[in-house]
Amino acid sequence: MSSRSRSSRHQGSSRISDDQIVDLISKLRSLLPEIRNRRRSDKVSASKVLQETCNYIRNLHQEVDDLSERLSQLLQSIDPDSAEASIIRSLIM
Amino acid sequence: MELLWQDGQVVVKSQRSPRKPHDHSVNLSPSVAAAVRGGSPAPVGDPLLLQHHHQQQLEDAVNNNHLFIQEDEMSSWLFSDFCSDLLLPSAPVVTSSVPSCPLPALPPPKRLDSFGHFSRPNPLADEATVVDSSDTPMATRASEDATRVGAQFASPVVRAASSRDQAGTSPSSASSASADPIPSTKTEDVACPPKVAEDGAPEERKRKARDCDWSNDGEDVEPVLNDDKRVSRGSSSTKRSRAAEVHNQSERRRRDRINEKMRALQELIPHCNKADKASMLDEAIGYLKSLQMQVQMMSMGCGMMPMMFPGMQQYIPHTGMGMNRPMIPFPNVFNSSTLPTASVGPHMGPGSRFPAFQMSPRIPAPDPSRILHSSQSDATLSSSSLQNSNLPRMPGFMDPYQNFFGLPHMHFHFQLSQASTSSSAKPTTSKAGETSQKESPD
Numbered sequence: 001m002s003s004r005s006r007s008s009r010h011q012g013s014s015r016i017s018d019d020q021i022v023d024l025i026s027k028l029r030s031l032l033p034e035i036r037n038r039r040r041s042d043k044v045s046a047s048k049v050l051q052e053t054c055n056y057i058r059n060l061h062q063e064v065d066d067l068s069e070r071l072s073q074l075l076q077s078i079d080p081d082s083a084e085a086s087i088i089r090s091l092i093m
Numbered sequence: 094m095e096l097l098w099q100d101g102q103v104v105v106k107s108q109r110s111p112r113k114p115h116d117h118s119v120n121l122s123p124s125v126a127a128a129v130r131g132g133s134p135a136p137v138g139d140p141l142l143l144q145h146h147h148q149q150q151l152e153d154a155v156n157n158n159h160l161f162i163q164e165d166e167m168s169s170w171l172f173s174d175f176c177s178d179l180l181l182p183s184a185p186v187v188t189s190s191v192p193s194c195p196l197p198a199l200p201p202p203k204r205l206d207s208f209g210h211f212s213r214p215n216p217l218a219d220e221a222t223v224v225d226s227s228d229t230p231m232a233t234r235a236s237e238d239a240t241r242v243g244a245q246f247a248s249p250v251v252r253a254a255s256s257r258d259q260a261g262t263s264p265s266s267a268s269s270a271s272a273d274p275i276p277s278t279k280t281e282d283v284a285c286p287p288k289v290a291e292d293g294a295p296e297e298r299k300r301k302a303r304d305c306d307w308s309n310d311g312e313d314v315e316p317v318l319n320d321d322k323r324v325s326r327g328s329s330s331t332k333r334s335r336a337a338e339v340h341n342q343s344e345r346r347r348r349d350r351i352n353e354k355m356r357a358l359q360e361l362i363p364h365c366n367k368a369d370k371a372s373m374l375d376e377a378i379g380y381l382k383s384l385q386m387q388v389q390m391m392s393m394g395c396g397m398m399p400m401m402f403p404g405m406q407q408y409i410p411h412t413g414m415g416m417n418r419p420m421i422p423f424p425n426v427f428n429s430s431t432l433p434t435a436s437v438g439p440h441m442g443p444g445s446r447f448p449a450f451q452m453s454p455r456i457p458a459p460d461p462s463r464i465l466h467s468s469q470s471d472a473t474l475s476s477s478s479l480q481n482s483n484l485p486r487m488p489g490f491m492d493p494y495q496n497f498f499g500l501p502h503m504h505f506h507f508q509l510s511q512a513s514t515s516s517s518a519k520p521t522t523s524k525a526g527e528t529s530q531k532e533s534p535d
Contacts (some may be wrong), residue, residue: 024374031381047347050354053377057361060384067391075393091394 023047032056068092 008076025046032052075088359365359373362380367373 008524020371021374022377024371027378028374028381030377031385045353047350049353052356053381054354054357054361057358057381057384060381061361063388064384064391067388067395071391071394072257088394 022042028053 029049032049057059071088071092075085075092078084271513355370355373358377360368362373362376363371367376
Protein backbone atom coordinates (compact mmCIF):
# COMPACT_ATOMS: atom_id res chain seq x y z
CA MET A 1 0.00 0.00 0.00
CA SER A 2 2.71 2.42 0.92
CA SER A 3 4.81 1.52 -2.07
CA ARG A 4 1.91 2.24 -4.31
CA SER A 5 1.35 5.59 -2.77
CA ARG A 6 5.01 6.42 -2.93
CA SER A 7 5.07 5.64 -6.58
CA SER A 8 2.17 7.97 -7.08
CA ARG A 9 4.14 10.82 -5.73
CA HIS A 10 3.53 12.85 -8.81
CA GLN A 11 -0.13 12.99 -8.06
CA GLY A 12 0.50 14.46 -4.71
CA SER A 13 1.59 13.17 -1.39
CA SER A 14 -1.33 10.86 -0.83
CA ARG A 15 -0.89 7.97 1.47
CA ILE A 16 -3.98 6.35 0.14
CA SER A 17 -3.77 5.35 -3.45
CA ASP A 18 -6.28 6.55 -5.94
CA ASP A 19 -6.92 3.04 -7.07
CA GLN A 20 -7.98 2.05 -3.62
CA ILE A 21 -10.49 4.78 -3.51
CA VAL A 22 -11.77 4.02 -6.95
CA ASP A 23 -12.11 0.44 -5.88
CA LEU A 24 -14.07 1.30 -2.81
CA ILE A 25 -16.26 3.65 -4.72
CA SER A 26 -17.10 0.94 -7.19
CA LYS A 27 -17.95 -1.42 -4.37
CA LEU A 28 -20.16 1.19 -2.88
CA ARG A 29 -21.77 1.76 -6.19
CA SER A 30 -22.59 -1.90 -6.49
CA LEU A 31 -24.61 -1.65 -3.36
CA LEU A 32 -26.63 1.28 -4.45
CA PRO A 33 -29.71 0.17 -6.27
CA GLU A 34 -30.23 3.21 -8.40
CA ILE A 35 -26.80 3.57 -9.79
CA ARG A 36 -26.34 -0.10 -10.26
CA ASN A 37 -29.21 -0.38 -12.62
CA ARG A 38 -28.25 2.61 -14.60
CA ARG A 39 -26.43 2.18 -17.84
CA ARG A 40 -22.99 3.65 -18.36
CA SER A 41 -22.28 3.00 -14.78
CA ASP A 42 -18.58 3.39 -15.28
CA LYS A 43 -18.91 7.11 -15.63
CA VAL A 44 -20.49 7.82 -12.31
CA SER A 45 -18.49 10.34 -10.41
CA ALA A 46 -17.30 9.89 -6.89
CA SER A 47 -19.31 12.73 -5.52
CA LYS A 48 -22.43 11.31 -7.07
CA VAL A 49 -21.78 7.96 -5.51
CA LEU A 50 -21.24 9.54 -2.15
CA GLN A 51 -24.37 11.57 -2.51
CA GLU A 52 -26.38 8.53 -3.43
CA THR A 53 -24.91 6.63 -0.53
CA CYS A 54 -25.94 9.30 1.91
CA ASN A 55 -29.42 9.37 0.50
CA TYR A 56 -29.67 5.63 0.54
CA ILE A 57 -28.54 5.41 4.12
CA ARG A 58 -31.09 7.99 5.09
CA ASN A 59 -33.76 6.04 3.27
CA LEU A 60 -32.75 2.87 5.01
CA HIS A 61 -32.86 4.60 8.34
CA GLN A 62 -36.35 5.73 7.53
CA GLU A 63 -37.36 2.23 6.55
CA VAL A 64 -35.92 0.81 9.72
CA ASP A 65 -37.92 3.27 11.71
CA ASP A 66 -41.08 2.43 9.87
CA LEU A 67 -40.55 -1.26 10.25
CA SER A 68 -39.81 -0.89 13.91
CA GLU A 69 -43.03 0.96 14.24
CA ARG A 70 -44.92 -1.81 12.54
CA LEU A 71 -43.22 -4.50 14.50
CA SER A 72 -43.98 -2.82 17.77
CA GLN A 73 -47.58 -2.57 16.76
CA LEU A 74 -47.60 -6.25 15.96
CA LEU A 75 -45.98 -6.91 19.27
CA GLN A 76 -48.88 -5.36 21.03
CA SER A 77 -51.30 -7.61 19.26
CA ILE A 78 -49.76 -10.84 20.42
CA ASP A 79 -49.07 -12.42 23.73
CA PRO A 80 -46.06 -10.69 25.23
CA ASP A 81 -44.74 -13.84 26.83
CA SER A 82 -44.59 -15.82 23.69
CA ALA A 83 -41.47 -16.61 21.83
CA GLU A 84 -42.69 -14.65 18.89
CA ALA A 85 -42.71 -11.59 21.00
CA SER A 86 -39.12 -12.13 21.95
CA ILE A 87 -38.19 -12.42 18.33
CA ILE A 88 -39.91 -9.24 17.49
CA ARG A 89 -38.39 -7.49 20.41
CA SER A 90 -35.00 -8.51 19.26
CA LEU A 91 -35.72 -7.14 15.85
CA ILE A 92 -36.73 -3.79 17.12
CA MET A 93 -33.66 -1.81 17.96
CA MET B 94 -8.10 36.52 23.69
CA GLU B 95 -6.31 35.92 20.48
CA LEU B 96 -3.74 37.63 18.39
CA LEU B 97 -5.32 37.56 15.00
CA TRP B 98 -4.44 38.73 11.59
CA GLN B 99 -7.16 41.12 10.58
CA ASP B 100 -7.14 43.35 7.55
CA GLY B 101 -3.47 43.25 7.18
CA GLN B 102 -2.49 43.72 10.75
CA VAL B 103 -2.35 41.76 13.88
CA VAL B 104 -5.01 42.78 16.29
CA VAL B 105 -5.66 41.61 19.75
CA LYS B 106 -9.10 40.18 19.56
CA SER B 107 -10.94 40.90 22.74
CA GLN B 108 -14.57 40.57 23.58
CA ARG B 109 -15.75 44.05 22.87
CA SER B 110 -13.59 45.51 20.22
CA PRO B 111 -10.22 44.72 18.88
CA ARG B 112 -9.37 48.32 18.23
CA LYS B 113 -10.01 50.24 21.40
CA PRO B 114 -6.83 50.47 23.32
CA HIS B 115 -8.64 51.45 26.47
CA ASP B 116 -10.48 48.23 26.65
CA HIS B 117 -7.52 46.06 26.15
CA SER B 118 -6.30 46.21 29.62
CA VAL B 119 -9.70 45.34 30.97
CA ASN B 120 -10.49 42.59 28.57
CA LEU B 121 -7.23 40.82 28.61
CA SER B 122 -7.56 37.21 29.55
CA PRO B 123 -5.66 36.45 32.68
CA SER B 124 -2.92 34.50 31.03
CA VAL B 125 -2.19 37.00 28.34
CA ALA B 126 -2.68 39.81 30.73
CA ALA B 127 -0.18 38.34 33.07
CA ALA B 128 2.16 37.85 30.20
CA VAL B 129 1.79 41.41 29.11
CA ARG B 130 1.72 42.91 32.53
CA GLY B 131 4.55 40.79 33.68
CA GLY B 132 6.77 42.60 31.29
CA SER B 133 5.57 46.05 31.99
CA PRO B 134 8.19 47.70 34.05
CA ALA B 135 9.04 50.37 31.58
CA PRO B 136 8.79 53.54 33.50
CA VAL B 137 8.39 51.66 36.72
CA GLY B 138 11.27 49.47 35.88
CA ASP B 139 11.48 47.68 39.14
CA PRO B 140 12.14 43.97 39.16
CA LEU B 141 10.08 43.65 42.28
CA LEU B 142 7.14 45.15 40.57
CA LEU B 143 7.31 42.42 38.03
CA GLN B 144 6.37 39.98 40.67
CA HIS B 145 3.79 42.33 42.04
CA HIS B 146 2.09 42.53 38.76
CA HIS B 147 1.52 38.88 38.71
CA GLN B 148 -0.29 39.10 41.98
CA GLN B 149 -2.19 42.33 41.72
CA GLN B 150 -3.37 42.25 38.22
CA LEU B 151 -6.47 44.32 38.54
CA GLU B 152 -4.85 47.11 40.48
CA ASP B 153 -2.13 47.31 38.00
CA ALA B 154 -4.65 47.34 35.27
CA VAL B 155 -6.23 50.39 36.72
CA ASN B 156 -3.07 52.14 37.66
CA ASN B 157 -1.05 51.47 34.63
CA ASN B 158 -3.63 51.85 32.00
CA HIS B 159 -1.47 53.74 29.66
CA LEU B 160 1.28 51.28 30.23
CA PHE B 161 -0.85 48.38 29.22
CA ILE B 162 -1.91 50.10 26.12
CA GLN B 163 1.65 50.39 25.27
CA GLU B 164 2.30 46.86 26.26
CA ASP B 165 -0.51 45.66 24.12
CA GLU B 166 0.59 47.60 21.18
CA MET B 167 4.05 46.42 21.81
CA SER B 168 3.02 42.82 22.03
CA SER B 169 1.03 43.07 18.88
CA TRP B 170 3.70 45.04 17.20
CA LEU B 171 6.20 42.54 18.28
CA PHE B 172 5.42 40.57 15.21
CA SER B 173 5.66 43.55 12.99
CA ASP B 174 8.79 44.89 14.56
CA PHE B 175 10.74 41.77 14.46
CA CYS B 176 9.27 40.63 11.25
CA SER B 177 10.01 43.86 9.54
CA ASP B 178 13.47 43.63 10.87
CA LEU B 179 13.75 40.17 9.52
CA LEU B 180 12.23 41.12 6.26
CA LEU B 181 14.61 43.95 5.70
CA PRO B 182 17.75 42.06 5.09
CA SER B 183 19.96 45.10 5.31
CA ALA B 184 19.32 45.78 8.95
CA PRO B 185 21.19 43.45 11.25
CA VAL B 186 18.58 41.57 13.09
CA VAL B 187 19.75 41.11 16.60
CA THR B 188 21.86 44.03 17.59
CA SER B 189 19.94 46.84 16.05
CA SER B 190 16.50 45.49 16.68
CA VAL B 191 16.34 46.97 20.10
CA PRO B 192 17.36 50.52 19.40
CA SER B 193 15.61 50.70 16.10
CA CYS B 194 12.26 49.47 17.18
CA PRO B 195 9.55 52.08 17.42
CA LEU B 196 8.89 53.70 20.72
CA PRO B 197 6.08 52.38 22.86
CA ALA B 198 4.06 55.50 22.42
CA LEU B 199 3.38 55.05 18.76
CA PRO B 200 -0.25 55.42 17.74
CA PRO B 201 -2.19 52.49 16.33
CA PRO B 202 -1.96 53.52 12.69
CA LYS B 203 1.68 52.75 12.86
CA ARG B 204 0.77 49.13 13.20
CA LEU B 205 -0.61 49.18 9.74
CA ASP B 206 2.57 50.54 8.33
CA SER B 207 4.76 48.08 10.02
CA PHE B 208 2.58 45.36 8.75
CA GLY B 209 2.77 46.82 5.36
CA HIS B 210 6.17 45.20 5.29
CA PHE B 211 4.60 41.99 6.10
CA SER B 212 2.08 41.97 3.38
CA ARG B 213 3.96 43.55 0.53
CA PRO B 214 5.72 41.38 -1.97
CA ASN B 215 9.16 41.05 -0.78
CA PRO B 216 12.57 39.91 -1.83
CA LEU B 217 12.35 37.24 0.82
CA ALA B 218 10.24 35.04 -1.34
CA ASP B 219 9.07 32.29 0.93
CA GLU B 220 7.76 34.55 3.63
CA ALA B 221 6.13 36.80 1.13
CA THR B 222 4.40 34.04 -0.72
CA VAL B 223 3.00 32.64 2.43
CA VAL B 224 1.88 36.07 3.44
CA ASP B 225 0.65 37.05 0.04
CA SER B 226 -1.61 34.11 -0.04
CA SER B 227 -3.90 36.17 2.07
CA ASP B 228 -4.88 37.83 -1.15
CA THR B 229 -6.19 34.63 -2.56
CA PRO B 230 -9.45 33.02 -1.61
CA MET B 231 -7.63 30.97 0.94
CA ALA B 232 -7.65 33.98 3.14
CA THR B 233 -8.49 32.43 6.46
CA ARG B 234 -5.98 29.68 6.14
CA ALA B 235 -3.35 32.12 5.02
CA SER B 236 -4.10 34.44 7.88
CA GLU B 237 -3.60 31.71 10.36
CA ASP B 238 -0.49 30.63 8.58
CA ALA B 239 0.72 34.19 8.70
CA THR B 240 0.17 34.54 12.39
CA ARG B 241 1.93 31.32 12.98
CA VAL B 242 4.70 32.34 10.69
CA GLY B 243 4.90 35.59 12.55
CA ALA B 244 5.06 33.71 15.79
CA GLN B 245 7.80 31.57 14.46
CA PHE B 246 9.66 34.61 13.34
CA ALA B 247 9.14 36.37 16.58
CA SER B 248 9.97 33.64 18.99
CA PRO B 249 13.51 32.91 17.93
CA VAL B 250 14.28 36.58 17.94
CA VAL B 251 12.55 36.96 21.23
CA ARG B 252 14.50 34.18 22.76
CA ALA B 253 17.77 35.47 21.43
CA ALA B 254 17.07 38.99 22.58
CA SER B 255 15.83 37.96 25.98
CA SER B 256 18.87 35.88 26.65
CA ARG B 257 21.00 38.77 25.65
CA ASP B 258 19.11 41.31 27.65
CA GLN B 259 18.74 39.52 30.87
CA ALA B 260 21.61 41.46 32.33
CA GLY B 261 20.34 44.90 31.59
CA THR B 262 17.14 45.44 33.49
CA SER B 263 17.82 48.71 35.19
CA PRO B 264 15.70 51.18 33.36
CA SER B 265 16.75 54.59 34.50
CA SER B 266 17.87 56.21 31.28
CA ALA B 267 15.51 56.94 28.43
CA SER B 268 17.26 54.83 25.91
CA SER B 269 17.39 51.88 28.17
CA ALA B 270 13.83 52.63 29.14
CA SER B 271 12.82 52.14 25.60
CA ALA B 272 14.97 49.12 25.40
CA ASP B 273 13.80 47.50 28.56
CA PRO B 274 10.12 47.16 27.92
CA ILE B 275 11.05 45.26 24.89
CA PRO B 276 13.31 42.68 26.46
CA SER B 277 10.97 42.21 29.36
CA THR B 278 7.99 41.94 27.11
CA LYS B 279 9.99 39.64 24.99
CA THR B 280 10.53 37.23 27.81
CA GLU B 281 6.86 37.22 28.49
CA ASP B 282 5.86 37.21 24.95
CA VAL B 283 7.55 33.96 24.40
CA ALA B 284 4.44 32.67 25.97
CA CYS B 285 2.26 34.48 23.51
CA PRO B 286 3.53 33.13 20.24
CA PRO B 287 3.18 29.57 21.42
CA LYS B 288 -0.33 30.41 22.41
CA VAL B 289 -1.01 31.81 19.03
CA ALA B 290 0.61 28.81 17.55
CA GLU B 291 -1.55 26.61 19.66
CA ASP B 292 -4.61 28.43 18.53
CA GLY B 293 -3.55 27.97 15.01
CA ALA B 294 -2.27 24.44 15.31
CA PRO B 295 -5.43 22.64 16.33
CA GLU B 296 -7.33 24.48 13.67
CA GLU B 297 -4.64 23.64 11.23
CA ARG B 298 -4.89 20.00 12.20
CA LYS B 299 -8.63 20.17 11.94
CA ARG B 300 -8.32 21.73 8.57
CA LYS B 301 -5.97 19.04 7.45
CA ALA B 302 -8.32 16.35 8.64
CA ARG B 303 -11.16 18.00 6.85
CA ASP B 304 -9.27 18.59 3.68
CA CYS B 305 -8.02 15.07 3.27
CA ASP B 306 -8.27 15.10 -0.43
CA TRP B 307 -8.65 12.15 -2.67
CA SER B 308 -5.21 12.25 -4.07
CA ASN B 309 -3.59 15.53 -3.30
CA ASP B 310 -3.17 15.84 0.38
CA GLY B 311 -0.40 18.29 0.22
CA GLU B 312 -1.16 19.81 -3.04
CA ASP B 313 -3.55 22.42 -1.86
CA VAL B 314 -0.75 24.47 -0.50
CA GLU B 315 1.45 24.12 -3.50
CA PRO B 316 -0.89 25.45 -6.16
CA VAL B 317 -1.62 28.42 -3.99
CA LEU B 318 2.03 29.19 -3.64
CA ASN B 319 2.62 28.66 -7.29
CA ASP B 320 -0.23 30.92 -8.20
CA ASP B 321 1.03 33.61 -5.93
CA LYS B 322 4.50 33.36 -7.24
CA ARG B 323 3.15 33.79 -10.67
CA VAL B 324 0.99 36.69 -9.69
CA SER B 325 3.70 38.40 -7.79
CA ARG B 326 6.16 38.06 -10.61
CA GLY B 327 3.45 39.01 -13.06
CA SER B 328 5.48 37.90 -15.96
CA SER B 329 4.82 34.27 -16.71
CA SER B 330 1.05 34.25 -16.79
CA THR B 331 0.81 32.49 -20.05
CA LYS B 332 -2.24 30.80 -21.36
CA ARG B 333 -0.97 27.47 -20.21
CA SER B 334 -0.46 28.59 -16.67
CA ARG B 335 -3.85 30.22 -16.64
CA ALA B 336 -5.43 27.05 -17.90
CA ALA B 337 -3.56 25.16 -15.25
CA GLU B 338 -4.84 27.55 -12.66
CA VAL B 339 -8.36 27.11 -13.87
CA HIS B 340 -7.86 23.40 -13.81
CA ASN B 341 -6.48 23.57 -10.31
CA GLN B 342 -9.39 25.60 -9.16
CA SER B 343 -11.95 23.29 -10.68
CA GLU B 344 -10.05 20.39 -9.25
CA ARG B 345 -10.12 22.07 -5.88
CA ARG B 346 -13.82 22.64 -6.14
CA ARG B 347 -14.39 19.05 -7.06
CA ARG B 348 -12.32 17.94 -4.12
CA ASP B 349 -14.23 20.21 -1.82
CA ARG B 350 -17.47 18.72 -2.99
CA ILE B 351 -16.19 15.25 -2.41
CA ASN B 352 -14.88 16.10 1.01
CA GLU B 353 -18.15 17.64 1.95
CA LYS B 354 -19.96 14.49 0.93
CA MET B 355 -17.49 12.42 2.85
CA ARG B 356 -18.16 14.45 5.94
CA ALA B 357 -21.88 14.02 5.51
CA LEU B 358 -21.41 10.30 5.11
CA GLN B 359 -19.26 10.15 8.16
CA GLU B 360 -21.97 11.75 10.21
CA LEU B 361 -24.47 9.17 9.07
CA ILE B 362 -22.30 6.28 10.03
CA PRO B 363 -22.45 5.58 13.75
CA HIS B 364 -19.23 5.30 15.69
CA CYS B 365 -17.10 6.27 12.79
CA ASN B 366 -13.94 7.78 14.11
CA LYS B 367 -11.75 7.03 11.16
CA ALA B 368 -9.81 9.89 9.80
CA ASP B 369 -8.65 8.51 6.49
CA LYS B 370 -10.87 8.02 3.53
CA ALA B 371 -10.29 4.39 2.69
CA SER B 372 -11.21 3.02 6.08
CA MET B 373 -14.15 5.32 6.24
CA LEU B 374 -15.37 4.06 2.92
CA ASP B 375 -14.85 0.55 4.17
CA GLU B 376 -17.00 1.22 7.15
CA ALA B 377 -19.58 2.87 4.99
CA ILE B 378 -19.78 -0.17 2.78
CA GLY B 379 -20.13 -2.47 5.76
CA TYR B 380 -22.69 -0.30 7.39
CA LEU B 381 -24.71 -0.06 4.25
CA LYS B 382 -24.74 -3.82 3.90
CA SER B 383 -25.79 -4.31 7.46
CA LEU B 384 -28.50 -1.74 7.15
CA GLN B 385 -29.86 -3.49 4.11
CA MET B 386 -29.79 -6.75 5.98
CA GLN B 387 -31.57 -5.27 8.88
CA VAL B 388 -34.30 -3.88 6.70
CA GLN B 389 -34.70 -7.24 5.10
CA MET B 390 -35.06 -9.01 8.35
CA MET B 391 -37.49 -6.59 9.73
CA SER B 392 -39.63 -6.59 6.67
CA MET B 393 -39.59 -10.31 6.69
CA GLY B 394 -40.57 -10.29 10.30
CA CYS B 395 -43.43 -8.01 9.55
CA GLY B 396 -44.49 -10.21 6.71
CA MET B 397 -44.16 -13.41 8.64
CA MET B 398 -45.88 -12.21 11.71
CA PRO B 399 -49.43 -13.02 10.75
CA MET B 400 -48.30 -16.54 10.09
CA MET B 401 -46.57 -17.13 13.31
CA PHE B 402 -48.62 -19.54 15.22
CA PRO B 403 -47.84 -23.14 15.94
CA GLY B 404 -50.05 -24.67 13.29
CA MET B 405 -48.12 -23.15 10.50
CA GLN B 406 -44.72 -24.45 11.43
CA GLN B 407 -44.64 -27.16 8.91
CA TYR B 408 -45.16 -24.75 6.13
CA ILE B 409 -42.28 -22.65 7.00
CA PRO B 410 -39.18 -23.96 5.39
CA HIS B 411 -35.74 -23.39 6.58
CA THR B 412 -34.37 -23.81 3.15
CA GLY B 413 -35.09 -20.24 2.64
CA MET B 414 -37.09 -18.06 0.49
CA GLY B 415 -34.63 -17.07 -2.12
CA MET B 416 -33.10 -14.51 0.11
CA ASN B 417 -29.66 -13.92 1.44
CA ARG B 418 -27.78 -16.77 2.85
CA PRO B 419 -28.32 -15.98 6.45
CA MET B 420 -32.04 -15.53 6.13
CA ILE B 421 -34.10 -17.93 8.06
CA PRO B 422 -37.73 -17.71 8.91
CA PHE B 423 -38.37 -16.56 12.39
CA PRO B 424 -40.64 -19.32 13.57
CA ASN B 425 -37.70 -21.63 13.57
CA VAL B 426 -36.31 -19.64 16.33
CA PHE B 427 -39.12 -19.99 18.69
CA ASN B 428 -39.47 -23.59 17.76
CA SER B 429 -36.00 -24.24 18.87
CA SER B 430 -36.44 -22.32 22.01
CA THR B 431 -39.41 -24.33 23.14
CA LEU B 432 -38.10 -27.70 22.13
CA PRO B 433 -35.77 -29.78 24.20
CA THR B 434 -32.21 -29.54 23.24
CA ALA B 435 -31.87 -33.24 22.99
CA SER B 436 -33.47 -33.22 19.66
CA VAL B 437 -30.85 -31.01 18.28
CA GLY B 438 -28.31 -33.67 17.68
CA PRO B 439 -29.93 -36.23 15.47
CA HIS B 440 -31.46 -33.69 13.20
CA MET B 441 -28.48 -31.63 12.60
CA GLY B 442 -27.28 -33.38 9.57
CA PRO B 443 -30.10 -33.60 7.13
CA GLY B 444 -31.99 -30.64 8.34
CA SER B 445 -29.41 -28.07 8.05
CA ARG B 446 -28.70 -28.07 4.43
CA PHE B 447 -28.96 -24.67 3.06
CA PRO B 448 -28.79 -23.62 -0.52
CA ALA B 449 -26.28 -21.00 -1.30
CA PHE B 450 -27.91 -17.68 -1.74
CA GLN B 451 -26.57 -14.76 -3.57
CA MET B 452 -26.44 -11.54 -1.80
CA SER B 453 -29.32 -9.61 -3.19
CA PRO B 454 -30.09 -6.39 -1.52
CA ARG B 455 -33.53 -6.35 -2.88
CA ILE B 456 -35.42 -8.97 -1.07
CA PRO B 457 -38.66 -10.10 -2.55
CA ALA B 458 -41.42 -9.97 -0.05
CA PRO B 459 -42.03 -13.19 1.78
CA ASP B 460 -44.51 -15.11 -0.23
CA PRO B 461 -46.56 -17.65 1.60
CA SER B 462 -47.39 -19.59 -1.51
CA ARG B 463 -43.75 -19.86 -2.36
CA ILE B 464 -42.96 -20.95 1.11
CA LEU B 465 -45.50 -23.71 0.96
CA HIS B 466 -44.17 -24.88 -2.33
CA SER B 467 -40.62 -25.02 -1.27
CA SER B 468 -41.45 -26.70 1.96
CA GLN B 469 -43.33 -29.49 0.26
CA SER B 470 -40.34 -30.25 -1.82
CA ASP B 471 -38.38 -31.03 1.25
CA ALA B 472 -40.22 -33.93 2.72
CA THR B 473 -37.74 -34.95 5.31
CA LEU B 474 -37.79 -31.56 6.82
CA SER B 475 -41.50 -31.17 6.98
CA SER B 476 -41.78 -34.48 8.67
CA SER B 477 -39.64 -33.26 11.44
CA SER B 478 -41.27 -29.92 11.50
CA LEU B 479 -41.88 -30.00 15.18
CA GLN B 480 -38.28 -30.70 15.80
CA ASN B 481 -36.94 -27.82 13.93
CA SER B 482 -34.36 -26.94 16.42
CA ASN B 483 -31.75 -27.94 13.96
CA LEU B 484 -33.03 -25.40 11.57
CA PRO B 485 -30.75 -22.54 11.04
CA ARG B 486 -31.55 -19.59 13.10
CA MET B 487 -31.02 -15.96 12.53
CA PRO B 488 -27.86 -14.80 10.98
CA GLY B 489 -24.89 -15.03 13.15
CA PHE B 490 -23.05 -12.97 10.68
CA MET B 491 -24.94 -10.05 11.99
CA ASP B 492 -22.64 -10.09 14.96
CA PRO B 493 -19.95 -8.05 13.33
CA TYR B 494 -22.48 -5.35 12.83
CA GLN B 495 -24.05 -5.58 16.22
CA ASN B 496 -21.90 -2.79 17.28
CA PHE B 497 -23.85 -0.78 14.77
CA PHE B 498 -27.23 -1.89 15.96
CA GLY B 499 -26.56 -2.47 19.60
CA LEU B 500 -28.19 -5.86 19.74
CA PRO B 501 -26.79 -7.66 22.68
CA HIS B 502 -29.74 -9.90 22.94
CA MET B 503 -29.77 -10.98 19.35
CA HIS B 504 -29.43 -14.64 19.93
CA PHE B 505 -30.29 -15.95 16.56
CA HIS B 506 -27.75 -18.53 15.77
CA PHE B 507 -26.84 -20.40 12.74
CA GLN B 508 -26.74 -24.11 13.01
CA LEU B 509 -25.91 -24.33 9.44
CA SER B 510 -22.22 -24.50 9.63
CA GLN B 511 -21.97 -28.01 10.99
CA ALA B 512 -23.21 -29.71 7.91
CA SER B 513 -22.76 -27.41 5.05
CA THR B 514 -19.65 -25.43 4.95
CA SER B 515 -20.05 -24.84 1.31
CA SER B 516 -23.18 -22.82 1.42
CA SER B 517 -21.85 -19.93 3.31
CA ALA B 518 -18.44 -18.53 2.88
CA LYS B 519 -18.38 -15.53 5.09
CA PRO B 520 -20.45 -16.30 8.12
CA THR B 521 -18.82 -19.62 8.86
CA THR B 522 -16.45 -18.32 11.39
CA SER B 523 -19.07 -16.47 13.32
CA LYS B 524 -21.45 -19.34 12.98
CA ALA B 525 -18.95 -21.80 14.28
CA GLY B 526 -18.65 -19.64 17.30
CA GLU B 527 -22.35 -19.41 17.60
CA THR B 528 -23.06 -23.09 17.44
CA SER B 529 -21.14 -23.68 20.55
CA GLN B 530 -23.20 -21.08 22.24
CA LYS B 531 -26.50 -22.35 21.14
CA GLU B 532 -26.39 -25.29 23.46
CA SER B 533 -26.09 -23.30 26.59
CA PRO B 534 -28.88 -20.76 26.43
CA ASP B 535 -31.30 -23.34 25.18
